[in-house]
Every structure is written in C-alpha cells, then in structure tokens.
Amino acid sequence: MTWLHDKTEELLTRVNEVKEKRAFPFFRPFENIGSRVRVGRGSYINFTSNDYLGLSQSPKLIKPSQAGTAAYGTGLGSARLQAHSVRHELLEQRLATWLGYEACCNLTTGYQALVGFLSSYLDDDVTVVLDRLNHASIIDGVLLAKGQHPDLEIRFFKHNRMKSLRKVLKTAEHSKKMVVVEGLYSVDGDFGKLDDIVQVCREEGAVLVVDDAHGLGTLGPTGRGVPEMYGVERDVDVLIGTFSKSFGTIGGFVVADQSIIDYMKLTARAFMFSASLPIGLVEAALAALDIIEEDRTLQHRLEDNAKFFREGLVDLGFDLGDSHTHITPIFINDEEKAMTFAAYLYHGAGVIMMPFISPGVPAGTERLRCNVTAAHTRAEMGYTLEALAEVGRQLDIIPGAKKTNFSSMQKAMWLAEHKLRGLKSGGIPFLVDEIGDAAERIQRWRTTR
Numbered sequence: 001m002t003w004l005h006d007k008t009e010e011l012l013t014r015v016n017e018v019k020e021k022r023a024f025p026f027f028r029p030f031e032n033i034g035s036r037v038r039v040g041r042g043s044y045i046n047f048t049s050n051d052y053l054g055l056s057q058s059p060k061l062i063k064p065s066q067a068g069t070a071a072y073g074t075g076l077g078s079a080r081l082q083a084h085s086v087r088h089e090l091l092e093q094r095l096a097t098w099l100g101y102e103a104c105c106n107l108t109t110g111y112q113a114l115v116g117f118l119s120s121y122l123d124d125d126v127t128v129v130l131d132r133l134n135h136a137s138i139i140d141g142v143l144l145a146k147g148q149h150p151d152l153e154i155r156f157f158k159h160n161r162m163k164s165l166r167k168v169l170k171t172a173e174h175s176k177k178m179v180v181v182e183g184l185y186s187v188d189g190d191f192g193k194l195d196d197i198v199q200v201c202r203e204e205g206a207v208l209v210v211d212d213a214h215g216l217g218t219l220g221p222t223g224r225g226v227p228e229m230y231g232v233e234r235d236v237d238v239l240i241g242t243f244s245k246s247f248g249t250i251g252g253f254v255v256a257d258q259s260i261i262d263y264m265k266l267t268a269r270a271f272m273f274s275a276s277l278p279i280g281l282v283e284a285a286l287a288a289l290d291i292i293e294e295d296r297t298l299q300h301r302l303e304d305n306a307k308f309f310r311e312g313l314v315d316l317g318f319d320l321g322d323s324h325t326h327i328t329p330i331f332i333n334d335e336e337k338a339m340t341f342a343a344y345l346y347h348g349a350g351v352i353m354m355p356f357i358s359p360g361v362p363a364g365t366e367r368l369r370c371n372v373t374a375a376h377t378r379a380e381m382g383y384t385l386e387a388l389a390e391v392g393r394q395l396d397i398i399p400g401a402k403k404t405n406f407s408s409m410q411k412a413m414w415l416a417e418h419k420l421r422g423l424k425s426g427g428i429p430f431l432v433d434e435i436g437d438a439a440e441r442i443q444r445w446r447t448t449r
C-alpha cells in the first residue's frame with residue numbers, strides 16, 4: 001500500500017455506500033447510443049446526452065466518416081504541426097466562414113480548445129475575468145496559464161451580473177483584460193447576457209471570449225448560437241465551440257482574427273502536443289456542418305421538444321431556474337433527494353437523468369440535469385413527465401396533488417409505446433424483467449437501499 005491508496009479511501013468509501021443503495025449514476029455500460037439505450041437487461045430513455053440534434057446516429061455523418069477513415073486510417077500518428085491535411089484546412093475554412101471570422105483552429109476536443117487558447121494568451125501582465133459558473137475547461141486553461149505566469153490575475157464576477165462584472169473590471173490589476181463567459185450555460189441552461197456583456201467589455205476596454213459549446217448549432221435564427229441570438233456576432237473577439245454536442249461527434253475549435261489563430265497554432269500546448277483529429281471525425285464534423293447550415297428541421301424539432309417538455313415540467317410545479325432551453329435542470333436543492341430521485345427514475349421507471357451534486361454545482365442547488373434532444377419522441381417525453389410526477393410526489397418535491405394534464409388515453413398510448421420500444425431495444429431479457437410487477441420491484445428496491 002502506498003499513499004496513493006490512502007488518498008482513495010475517503011472518496012471510495014462514500015462511493016461504495018452509494019453503490020450499495022444502487023444509486024451510483026455513473027459508468028453505466030450502454031450497449032448503444034441515442035434517446036433510448038440498452039443497459040444489461042433493461043432499456044432506458046436517456047436524458048443525459050449532449051447530442052442535441054441526434055446527429056451522431058445519422059447515416060449522413062456515419063458514411064462520410066467511414067470513407068474518411070478508409071482513406072486516411074484510424075489515426076494520423078502525430079500532432080497537427082506534422083499531421084495536417086487538406087480536410088483539416090477545409091473544415092477550418094468552413095467553420096470560420098460560417099461564423100463570420102477570418103480564421104479557425106481545430107483541436108481534438110473542446111476542452112483542449114479552451115485550455116489551448118487561454119494558456120496561449122494569458123500572461124503575467126493580464127487580468128482574466130470569469131463568470132462564476134464557467135465550465136471546468138475554462139478554469140483549467142486559466143490554471144495552466146497561472147502555473148506558468150504567477151502574476152496573471154484571476155478574478156470572478158457573479159453569474160450574469162453586470163454590476164459585479166463592471167466592478168471587477170474597474171478594479172483590475174492589469175490594463176490588459178480578458179472576459180471569458182459561456183453562451184448557453186451547460187448546467188443551468190440559461191444564456192450569458194451577451195448584449196450587456198459586450199457593452200461592459202467595450203466600455204472597460206476588455207477583450208471578450210465566448211465558449212458557446214452548447215448554443216452553436218442549436219440556438220440563433222440560423223444556428224450560429226447565442227451571439228447570433230443577441231445580434232452581437234461582430235462584437236465577440238474570440239468564439240470557441242465543440243463538435244461533441246450539436247455536431248454529434250468529437251473535436252473543438254476556436255475562431256478569431258487570422259493573426260490570433262496563427263499565433264495560437266504556434267503556441268497552444270494543447271494543440272502542439274496532442275494528436276490531431278482523425279479524418280473520420282473531420283468528415284463527420286464537415287457533414288454535420290452541411291446539415292446545420294442548410295437544414296433547420298432538426299433545430300426546430302429540438303425547440304419544439306424542449307418547449308413541450310419544459311411546459312410539462314412547469315405545469316407539474318418543478319423549479320427549472322432560469323432555463324428556457326433544451327438544457328432543463330430540475331432543481332431538487334438537496335443532495336440525498338437528488339441522488340434518490342435519479343435512482344427511482346432509473347430503477348422504477350427506466351429513465352436516465354444525471355444528478356448533479358456538490359462540488360459539480362454549489363451545495364444547496366443540487367439538481368437533475370436533463371437534456372432534451374431532437375431525437376426524443378413525444379411518447380418518450382410524455383411517459384417521462386408521468387414518471388417525474390410520480391417520483392416528485394413520492395419525494396415531496398412537487399405539491400402533493402399535482403398531476404399532468406394528459407388524458408388517460410394519451411397516457412396509456414405513451415406507456416404502451418414505451419414498453420414496445422423497450423422490447424424492441426432490450427429484447428427478450430427486457431420482456432422477462434418487465435413481467436415482474438413494477439410496483440413490487442420499486443418497493444423491493446426501496447426497502448433494500
């Protein structure tokens with residue numbers, strides 16, 4: 001035994017307790033991907049995916065991806081400085097043109113795009129100002145820079161509060177200032193108030209960087225994200241995105257002026273010291289961009305689905321915070337209840353939603369993170385609303401008598417469709433499991449936890 005093993009003890013003891021209650025929500029071994037997933041003998045409706053347009057399953061992406069792999073192989077054997085291709089160049093040109101910037105740098109993940117860009121530009125003579133709710137990849141990029149440049153000043157402002165942002169900028173230690181925010185916040189589902197933020201940055205002389213990982217491809221009149229929604233596309237100095245959400249694949253990118261991108265490509269450690277994106281994935285991203293640019297159908301379906309589901313949740317009395325999007329946090333505000341809620345849904349109803357607890361979110365704001373996608377059917381969402389109503393009542397999260405407004409006939413149809421699709425995806429083992437009395441199974445599970 002080493003100190004490495006000692007270090008594991010506290011966390012893993014806690015995890016084992018949760019596992020004994022069958023409430024550990026991570027590492028479920030999916031046997032397929034989509035709005036309905038197979039796990040062991042069960043078939044589950046999945047609300048944990050960021051594949052918002054459902055593109056990861058589209059033959060329109062899979063076929064070019066296969067052709068790209070056949071042409072170039074499964075990996076390029078090096079980082080972009082060496083392993084560069086005409087297809088990477090095309091992808092970068094297309095992304096820059098689509099978003100109205102001069103140039104683009106493609107990296108292997110969105111995480112690397114943020115870490116790479118931030119660590120390239122944050123020096124000892126810069127103050128970086130972050131929204132308190134910014135994603136881990138932004139924090140990690142800043143911390144990497146801080147390790148190399150100890151005089152870099154790191155400041156935070158209250159989420160979306162302009163008074164707080166302005167105060168921080170006015171009292172910044174350095175005259176070179178950079179503000180980093182998200183477009184659509186990944187855990188709260190609300191928007192960075194980009195119109196106001198642009199204004200404050202302009203007045204206080206700060207550069208603005210926006211990570212719109214969740215908004216690009218899903219929001220804005222032509223899918224160009226939250227900057228387009230607010231009409232401030234020309235005022236965002238640097239925009240960062242990922243292919244791991246609406247693009248249905250993997251990879252990240254930064255768009256900005258040509259000189260900014262040229263410098264980044266020669267200084268960003270996450271770009272220079274990590275293997276380049278395989279061509280199969282470059283082709284998938286290009287095909288996704290074709291769809292996102294030309295066809296609004298999936299974006300509209302996503303909007304309709306999100307509206308239907310959100311309205312159902314609000315009718316039931318759930319607290320969704322400031323979310324008005326497909327990222328629909330269901331606030332529980334209690335760690336034990338959030339974990340229990342997710343476990344009841346999984347074991348009792350065949351629905352997967354991810355409980356978010358501290359330190360992932362501030363203590364007291366525990367929630368289920370629930371992502372609606374264009375791939376969800378009405379039946380999946382309607383059935384899930386019934387399940388949420390039931391568990392919400394059992395755990396005293398919503399007022400006792402609250403019920404959905406759907407007719408009995410509608411509910412029966414949704415339940416039947418849920419069982420049929422479960423049978424189709426889970427096969428005979430699913431049927432055998434379902435023959436047992438569901439209520440009895442929930443009861444058994446509750447008494448053993």
Ligand SMILES: Cc1ncc(COP(=O)(O)O)c(C=O)c1O
Binds near residue numbers: 244
């Ligand atoms: C806001 C935000 N930025 C960046 C990333 C990183 O993206 P990727 O999954 O491509 O590494 C994520 C991923 O969850 C995110 O939510």
